[in-house]
Amino acid sequence: MKVIQHTAEELRTALVSNSKDLAKIYSKYTKEERCLLEEGFHSGQPGSLFQPITVHSDSDWISAHPEEPQDFESFYRDSYRRTPDASHNTIYIQTIGSFGEVGALTDQYVEWLRDYCQAFFYGLSVKLLPAVTVSETGCSFRVNSNSNNLQILTGDLLRFLGNKKPKDAFCIVGITMIDLYPEDSWNFVFGQASLSMGMGVFSFARYDDNFYTRGYAGRLKKRIQPRRGDYSVFEGYYTPPITSTLLLRSCKTMTHEIGHMFGIGHCQWLNCVMQGSNHLEESDRRPLDFCPICLRKIHVSVGFKIAERYKALLHWMEEDRSQTSGPETASHPATCFPKPTEAFHTSQQWLRRCLDRLETGNRSHQTQEQSAQRHAGCTGVEG
Ligand SMILES: [Zn+2]
Numbered sequence: 006m007k008v009i010q011h012t013a014e015e016l017r018t019a020l021v022s023n024s025k026d027l028a029k030i031y032s033k034y035t036k037e038e039r040c041l042l043e044e045g046f047h048s049g050q051p052g053s054l055f056q057p058i059t060v061h062s063d064s065d066w067i068s069a070h071p072e073e074p075q076d077f078e079s080f081y082r083d084s085y086r087r088t089p090d091a092s093h094n095t096i097y098i099q100t101i102g103s104f105g106e107v108g109a110l111t112d113q114y115v116e117w118l119r120d121y122c123q124a125f126f127y128g129l130s131v132k133l134l135p136a137v138t139v140s141e142t143g144c145s146f147r148v149n150s151n152s153n154n155l156q157i158l159t160g161d162l163l164r165f166l167g168n169k170k171p172k173d174a175f176c177i178v179g180i181t182m183i184d185l186y187p188e189d190s191w192n193f194v195f196g197q198a199s200l201s202m203g204m205g206v207f208s209f210a211r212y213d214d215n216f217y218t219r220g221y222a223g224r225l226k227k228r229i230q231p232r233r234g235d236y237s238v239f240e241g242y243y244t245p246p247i248t249s250t251l252l253l254r255s256c257k258t259m260t261h262e263i264g265h266m267f268g269i270g271h272c273q274w275l276n277c278v279m280q281g282s283n284h285l286e287e288s289d290r291r292p293l294d295f296c297p298i299c300l301r302k303i304h305v306s307v308g309f310k311i312a313e314r315y316k317a318l319l320h321w322m323e324e325d326r327s328q329t330s331g332p333e334t335a336s337h338p339a340t341c342f343p344k345p346t347e348a349f350h351t352s353q354q355w356l357r358r359c360l361d362r363l364e365t366g367n368r369s370h371q372t373q374e375q376s377a378q379r380h381a382g383c384t385g386v387e388g
């Protein structure tokens with residue numbers, strides 16, 4: 006395992022930038038916000054909120070895809086990056102195909118995803134478009150000759166989303182539980198996006214714990230050659246069970262991919278939701294939220310109070326579960342399902358620590374003297 010440890014100076018430049026105008030904008034953050042953002046300079050130290058990136062094998066993203074690191078300044082000055090404006094400020098989610106056998110649970114699941122994205126991109130509105138079946142998209146599909154599961158063609162889905170995109174959309178994101186392929190010669194793809202058009206399509210099929218096992222129920226029992234345009238194979242087709250892990254992985258993928266729509270590149274600075282990922286183990290290793298550098302990128306694009314965003318995310322994880330998990334009564338029909346947030350536990354604790362820092366500017370377990378030293382190290386307001 007290799008640890009990518011940038012120096013505090015490198016991280017400061019990546020976050021604040023050496024250019025005067027950007028440093029000036031940076032100085033508008035409150036003292037507490039700056040202290041939180043600058044925690045990243047001490048990554049990996051005991052009690053630090055942010056950790057350095059670790060590379061575990063040659064198949065990890067950073068080893069396999071050398072990319073130019075994107076600091077805050079290069080993001081900010083990128084003339085191709087897209088920013089929501091007054092008439093394009095809604096993120097639309099389009100579900101494609103079934104998300105589960107129980108219709109009500111499916112609806113609930115996509116609502117959870119929507120609510121999560123709304124807290125994550127705090128200040129923007131996130132709306133669900135009415136779900137469509139695979140046949141309604143008119144896309145091409147195939148049976149994968151190795152894994153024998155159904156796959157749908159990403160290019161056709163992007164074309165469909167392009168036609169569906171509402172006028173006030175900042176972006177439109179298609180999600181599906183069916184596996185995807187980008188062209189005949191490819192085995193599969195997790196997703197595909199057109200950043201300039203503000204649209205993307207992503208599959209959660211491979212986030213099923215059983216996907217890579219022999220017993221995966223999405224494999225068709227018999228070898229069939231479905232006819233083009235005959236979508237009957239999708240009727241009653243397997244969808245993964247909705248578990249806490251699936252919800253966590255879906256939330257992580259959605260927000261990572263929507264992050265790209267703002268022009269945020271793959272993070273090479275610190276452990277971050279925007280780190281690239283080549284395989285499931287690597288995406289599971291990524292945290293659920295932004296590092297300080299990527300947080301500043303989304304902050305400048307959307308504009309919010311950092312503490313309010315963290316509170317909204319925490320609220321999503323802690324929402325009174327008794328309201329949805331109680332026995333069936335007149336006011337709580339059986340169509341209510343408890344939100345499975347067990348897998349979000351680490352994230353929940355992390356958010357609480359961030360909020361604690363933002364509210365008190367302190368490390369809760371720190372002595373006053375240590376905290377005074379730390380404050381002295383935060384970037385002061387420029388005159
Ligand atoms: Zn990515």
Ligand SMILES: [Zn+2]
Nearest residue numbers: 272277296299
């Ligand atoms: Zn980052």
